[in-house]
Amino acid sequence: MPELPEVETVRRTLLPHILGRTICSLLVLREGSVAGIAPAALEAKVVGGLFCRAVRRGKYLGLILQGRGYLVLHLRMTGRLVVRPASEPHEKHLCLALGLDDGQELRFVDQRRFGKVYWADSQQGFAAVAKVGVEPLSAEFTPDVLARCLRGSRMRLKAALLDQGRLAGLGNIYADESLFRAGIHPERPAGSLTEIEVERLWRGIREALTAALENGGTTLRDYVDGDGRPGSNQYHLLVYGKAGKPCPKCGSPLMRLRVAGRGTVYCPGCQL
DNA sequence: CGGGCCCCCTGGTGGC
DNA sequence: TGCCACCAGGGGGCCC
Numbered sequence: 001m002p003e004l005p006e007v008e009t010v011r012r013t014l015l016p017h018i019l020g021r022t023i024c025s026l027l028v029l030r031e032g033s034v035a036g037i038a039p040a041a042l043e044a045k046v047v048g049g050l051f052c053r054a055v056r057r058g059k060y061l062g063l064i065l066q067g068r069g070y071l072v073l074h075l076r077m078t079g080r081l082v083v084r085p086a087s088e089p090h091e092k093h094l095c096l097a098l099g100l101d102d103g104q105e106l107r108f109v110d111q112r113r114f115g116k117v118y119w120a121d122s123q124q125g126f127a128a129v130a131k132v133g134v135e136p137l138s139a140e141f142t143p144d145v146l147a148r149c150l151r152g153s154r155m156r157l158k159a160a161l162l163d164q165g166r167l168a169g170l171g172n173i174y175a176d177e178s179l180f181r182a183g184i185h186p187e188r189p190a191g192s193l194t195e196i197e198v199e200r201l202w203r204g205i206r207e208a209l210t211a212a213l214e215n216g217g218t219t220l221r222d223y224v225d226g227d228g229r230p231g232s233n234q235y236h237l238l239v240y241g242k243a244g245k246p247c248p249k250c251g252s253p254l255m256r257l258r259v260a261g262r263g264t265v266y267c268p269g270c271q272l
Numbered sequence: 273c274g275g276g277c278c279c280c281c282t283g284g285t286g287g288c
Numbered sequence: 289t290g291c292c293a294c295c296a297g298g299g300g301g302c303c304c
Contacts, residue, residue, distance in 0.1 A: 001297070032280090059298080076298050078282080093282090112281045114298065155274065164299080172297065221284090221296095261276075262297070 002075040004136070004169025005212035006223050006231065007061055010081055011054045014226030017083040018051040018063065018106060025099035033095035033108065035116045036129075045119055046071060046098065058168030060130035062120070070126040072118040073108065078222045079115030082107045111222065132168035136205050137213075143195075143202040150190040150198065157193070158186035159260035161205075170205070172262045173218055173240045177208040180239045185271045186259050211236060239265045 002010070023046050028039040037045075049065030056062070061081075062070040073081065082091070086105045090097070096108040096117055108117060120126040133149065134141050149166040150157070160166055161175045170178065179186050181204030184197055193201065217223055217231030220241070224230050238248050243256035247267040257264040 003298095074298085077296080110281095111283080112297090114280065153273090159274085162298090263295090 001077055001171055001173065001220070002079065002217070002223055003059060003171035003174050003212075004056075005174070005209055005233070006217035006225075007059050007075065007169070008056055008213060009217045009225045009231065010075075011056045011061055012226070013229075014063075014081055014083070014106075015054050017104070017226060018054075018100065020051065021104075022050045022101040023047055023065070023098050024101055025097075027097040027099070028095075029090070029097070030095040030110075030113065032113065033110065033115060033117055035118050037119045042117075042119055045069060055126070057127070057130035057135070058132035058164055059171070060126075060132070062126050062130070069122060070120040070129075072120055072126060072129050074116050074118075075110070076112070076114035076116070078112040079108065079110040080222065080224060081226060082109055082224075082228060083226065132164045133166045135168050136170065137209055141202075141206075143199045146202045146205075147193075147195070147198045150193060153190035155190045156186065156259055157184065157188045157190045158262075158264060160190035162260055162262070167205070169209075172264075173237070174205075174208050174212065175262075176240045176265050177212075177238055178204040179271060180204070180265075180267060181207055183270050183272065186257065186264050186266055239267065241265065 026043040026046050031039055049068045052066040053064040061073045064070055083104050083106055086099055086103055091109045093109050093111040094107055095110050098106040118129045120129050134145055150160055153160055158175050161170050182201040212233040215231055215233035215236055218233040219230035239254055243254050243265045245254055247254055250269045252269040254265050255268050
């Protein structure tokens with residue numbers, strides 16, 4: 001499940017494959033994967049365009065075509081971006097293929113079909129598609145900013161962390177990892193944290209995301225980077241997917257809850 | 273405002 | 289071996 005560290009890793013690893021390349025063709029195999037624009041209109045926007053930059057906001061990836069706009073992607077659960085020679089057979093769940101001027105294809109493959117491709121004509125358009133809150137790895141994200149994200153909210157804390165309009169890019173894995181690192185219970189009312197707890201949560205979020213980024217993301221099943229390589233952060237997770245196993249801090253069994261419709265793992269001894 | 277549920281969707285798992 | 293219910297979840301929509 002690509003969250004911020006995975007999408008950022010894709011951005012960094014994909015860039016060398018597409019930078020300076022011109023798009024020669026667009027093949028839409030699954031119209032449902034294209035949102036907000038008709039496939040023919042998207043074709044007119046992208047064919048002839050040159051990749052000059054790639055940006056990320058939360059879990060949204062923006063591949064910038066010089067003087068044209070943003071090819072925006074959201075990978076959702078199982079979306080993958082792969083670069084393959086155009087001569088290679090299509091993947092089973094291929095949704096969209098961009099022919100490049102070096103004989104390669106940039107392919108959007110998505111087994112579960114939740115992923116979406118959008119088009120934005122401008123930076124403002126990109127911001128309107130990728131309408132998310134503060135970037136947790138930016139300098140702008142301070143404990144004070146986190147406090148403002150949570151202040152006055154009676155939502156359960158984990159639900160607030162998953163709310164992309166508040167913080168950009170946390171999904172189920174890193175929400176659990178951040179809360180464990182901070183030692184705070186996922187069901188605490190978001191607005192009930194003390195200043196000290198907000199500071200701990202701020203650090204927990206930063207550390208969980210930074211570690212994941214250093215490890216090239218978490219590969220549980222489907223996620224691979226722009227080179228087709230899995231990440232290794234799954235070997236460094238502290239609690240996600242480890243219900244019943246001993247807590248890495250205190251040894252008591254990790255417990256499982258359902259919060260905001262998501263499976264949630266936490267330590268009843270450490271997270272208060 | 274927030275919680276709960278459904279939907280989109282496929283493949284893996286476990287029960288019988 | 290096969291069939292089937294169930295589960296995983298990002299995000300949007302809907303109702304209460």
